Amino acid sequence: MSVPARVLVVDDSATMRGLISAVLNADPDITVVGQAADALEARQAIKRLDPDVVTLDIEMPNMNGLEFLDKIMRLRPMPVLMVSTLTQRGAEATIAALEIGAFDCVGKPRPGDPHPFGDLADKVKAAARSQRKAMITSNRTAAPAVATASDYRARRKIIAIGASTGGVEALITVLQKFPANCPPTVITQHMPHTFTKSFAERLNRLCAPTVQEATDGARLEIGRVYLAPGGERHLQVANASAPCCRLVDHPPVNGHRPSVDVLFDSVAELAGRNAIGVILTGMGRDGAAGLLKLRHAGARTFGQNEKTSVVYGMPRVAYELGAVETQLPLGSIGEEILKTAAARKEGME
Numbered sequence: 001m002s003v004p005a006r007v008l009v010v011d012d013s014a015t016m017r018g019l020i021s022a023v024l025n026a027d028p029d030i031t032v033v034g035q036a037a038d039a040l041e042a043r044q045a046i047k048r049l050d051p052d053v054v055t056l057d058i059e060m061p062n063m064n065g066l067e068f069l070d071k072i073m074r075l076r077p078m079p080v081l082m083v084s085t086l087t088q089r090g091a092e093a094t095i096a097a098l099e100i101g102a103f104d105c106v107g108k109p110r111p112g113d114p115h116p117f118g119d120l121a122d123k124v125k126a127a128a129r130s131q132r133k134a135m136i137t138s139n140r141t142a143a144p145a146v147a148t149a150s151d152y153r154a155r156r157k158i159i160a161i162g163a164s165t166g167g168v169e170a171l172i173t174v175l176q177k178f179p180a181n182c183p184p185t186v187i188t189q190h191m192p193h194t195f196t197k198s199f200a201e202r203l204n205r206l207c208a209p210t211v212q213e214a215t216d217g218a219r220l221e222i223g224r225v226y227l228a229p230g231g232e233r234h235l236q237v238a239n240a241s242a243p244c245c246r247l248v249d250h251p252p253v254n255g256h257r258p259s260v261d262v263l264f265d266s267v268a269e270l271a272g273r274n275a276i277g278v279i280l281t282g283m284g285r286d287g288a289a290g291l292l293k294l295r296h297a298g299a300r301t302f303g304q305n306e307k308t309s310v311v312y313g314m315p316r317v318a319y320e321l322g323a324v325e326t327q328l329p330l331g332s333i334g335e336e337i338l339k340t341a342a343a344r345k346e347g348m349e
Contacts, residue, residue, distance in 0.1 A: 004031040005128035008049060010042040011057040019116060020055055027121040039063035052128040055081045058093045066097055073101040079127035083108060091198040098168035103127040107192040126165060126283050126311050157183040157341045158275045160267040162260030164190040164282025166310025170330055172206060177334025180208040183341050184220035186237060188263045190256055193231030200227045216247040228258040236266035243270060254286040264290025273298030276340055278333060280304045282314035292323035300340050301325045302333055
């Protein structure tokens with residue numbers, strides 16, 4: 001980045017403000033231009049400093065981070081990174097923030113953490129580069145899924161989806177098109193470990209299929225969506241005679257655990273042409289090689305296009321590798337998945 005990203009740090013804790021500022025200022029491509037202890041100070045600082053990115057605490061006095069984020073997105077849209085405690089309450093609030101339009105989230109470090117905010121700087125730089133200053137969604141009052149059991153008949157398919165930054169909104173958009181009898185769907189979304197349970201619960205409330213955090217040995221069933229637990233193990237699929245989820249303790253791949261590549265590789269081996277692979281918005285290249293393996297195995301593959309991606313990183317690499325058969329805007333992906341899953345193919349049935 002030729003011009004350093006200008007960041008405003010908002011947190012009610014002076015210690016946390018200092019830690020975040022120190023981590024960010026250590027990167028030559030980032031400059032912390034100001035700090036604020038609450039929403040009132042932050043509002044004045046945004047007007048005065050016009051930062052490229054804001055890091056925002058969720059729990060603050062006077063006005064909490066969610067209320068302030070909503071005002072930012074309505075009145076002065078800009079990239080906001082939520083900084084949240086790794087608790088169930090913090091996770092639920094963070095998922096709500098990502099739906100409102102926050103760019104991404106990071107967890108506050110625990111005592112003794114040797115690498116506090118390990119990927120914060122990368123996320124700040126990605127936020128500053130992003131052309132999307134805000135995407136206000138109505139997911140909190142979302143309409144039911146478009147497709148219903150009356151116009152879709154499940155066939156022998158497995159759907160595999162990978163996403164990272166921007167994936168909360170993207171996955172909600174895609175899965176709200178799925179009917180209650182959708183093909184078994186497995187998802188790896190890069191997210192801190194305490195956040196995926198809350199995200200799965202949120203998806204389950206918003207979507208027609210049953211959405212759950214994946215557990216080891218869970219059978220892949222029609223009408224169910226399985227979200228990889230964050231942070232600790234990779235999600236795979238296994239057992240050709242009775243396909244199920246497998247959670248494995250392998251090292252991180254592409255810097256991630258769970259990794260989209262690990263999921264896609266296993267789906268390619270298990271399902272081959274009976275699979276559909278989808279790569280959505282996200283930083284880096286995780287999932288690109290796995291999606292190529294899926295395509296080589298005969299699966300149909302889709303990628304989110306640049307215009308609708310919060311970060312056109314993972315989909316770009318996959319497209320450039322030749323892994324993406326069809327590139328689509330986000331709003332069209334869910335319906336295209338269903339049409340492809342329902343299509344008859346010689347030798348499939």
